[in-house]
Amino acid sequence: MVVxxxxxxxxxxxxxxxxxxxxxxxxxxxxxLSVPNQWGITDRPMxxxxxxxxxxxxxxxxxxxxxxxxxxxxxxxxxxxxxxTDHAIxxxxxxEVEA
Numbered sequence: 001m002v003v004x005x006x007x008x009x010x011x012x013x014x015x016x017x018x019x020x021x022x023x024x025x026x027x028x029x030x031x032x033l034s035v036p037n038q039w040g041i042t043d044r045p046m047x048x049x050x051x052x053x054x055x056x057x058x059x060x061x062x063x064x065x066x067x068x069x070x071x072x073x074x075x076x077x078x079x080x081x082x083x084x085t086d087h088a089i090x091x092x093x094x095x096e097v098e099a
Contacts, residue, residue, distance in 0.1 A: 002075040006068045014052035017076055021049035026066065029092065030074065030084045039097045040088030044070045 005011040024046025031039045047065040050072050054060050064072050074084060085091070 002079065004068075004071050004075050006064065006071050012050075012052075012062060013055055014050065015054070017050050017052035017072075017079075019048050019073070019076060020051045020061070021047075021063075023047040026070070027089065028070065029097065030070065030088075032074070032084050034078075035083055035085055037094070038085065038091065040085060040091040042070075042084055042087040043089055044073050044087070048072050050076070 001013070001015045002017060003011050003013050022045040025043065026046045027041055027043050029039055030042040030044075046069060047063060048069045049061055049063040051059065051061050062072075077083070077087075
């Protein structure tokens with residue numbers, strides 16, 4: 001189960017989520033509370049569609065692009081024991097990261 005909240009007060013609580021569609025490509029800076037004070041450039045889809053079971057026990061799908069797609073991918077990776085560092089094209093030095 002993961003919880004993804006890209007928009008304030010609009011969390012997606014996903015049980016057994018899976019990405020069923022990926023489109024496009026984006027590269028951007030990514031970090032994680034599991035790897036404090038480390039940042040890297042990752043390559044993620046520009047848009048994803050996720051199928052999951054909600055707290056209501058029903059199947060749902062949600063699509064997200066840009067930041068939402070990145071967040072869905074990032075959080076679903078955690079379910080597989082994958083961190084953003086596994087996807088990093090390049091890790092950043094602390095002076096390369098904006099405060």
